[in-house]
């Protein structure tokens with residue numbers, strides 16, 4: 222099957238948002254309950270994200286015992302979740318919130334439980350609402366990736382997109398208050 226991940230040639234110009242995190246700064250959690258980066262997600266991945274130069278994001282993740290798939294190694298689905306969340310921070314450097322419409326992961330090496338994964342993700346381009354991103358995961362040497370991810374995010378109006386589902390969040394009241402602010 223043909224992949225829908227093809228970066229178009231006619232890309233739009235992009236600028237870093239003036240209020241985006243500065244280089245080296247920890248990036249704000251988009252949702253404290255997020256399974257990827259939320260500090261209040263008890264079972265989540267607890268990714269720590271940092272803004273890089275231009276449109277880059279770096280992140281670290283401790284490969285905890287609860288993430289096991291094969292004996293002694295990370296579950297592939299857990300790793301794809303991590304890629305989703307790390308690459309998903311790139312739109313925030315540009316400005317708009319965006320959700321994943323396409324995600325693919327190439328698994329290159331087994332990743333041991335107990336290791337610390339490091340991620341580097343970058344923008345490949347934007348066309349209208351679509352934001353194309355690439356990420357690599359490594360165990361200390363970026364020239365020796367253990368996995369590579371590609372994703373497409375589509376920008377959304379947060380208030381409209383989550384309107385029908387917000388009430389299901391344990392933080393519904395907090396979000397309603399945030400969203401009612403101009």
Ligand SMILES: CCCCC/C=C\C/C=C\C/C=C\C/C=C\CCCC(=O)SCCNC(=O)CCNC(=O)[C@H](O)C(C)(C)COP(=O)(O)OP(=O)(O)OC[C@H]1O[C@@H](n2cnc3c(N)ncnc32)[C@H](O)[C@@H]1OP(=O)(O)O
Pocket residue numbers: 225251252257305306307308309310313318319320321322323348349350351373375377379396399400
């Ligand atoms: C103030 C309070 C703030 C609260 C903040 C809280 C959360 C913030 C939200 C975002 C998160 C921020 C940071 C992110 C961190 C982590 C990332 C994790 C993100 C996820 O884990 S999120 C879960 C999984 N995700 C979904 O739950 C999406 C389900 N989906 C939809 O809800 C619709 O699909 C939607 C609305 C996205 C689009 O629908 P739509 O009707 O508005 O627009 P349409 O269909 O026209 O698509 C527009 C253009 O995208 C192209 N397109 C569409 N799909 C494509 C595909 N698969 N491949 C290639 N291109 C595709 C079309 O071809 C067209 O392209 P063109 O430019 O050519 O027109």
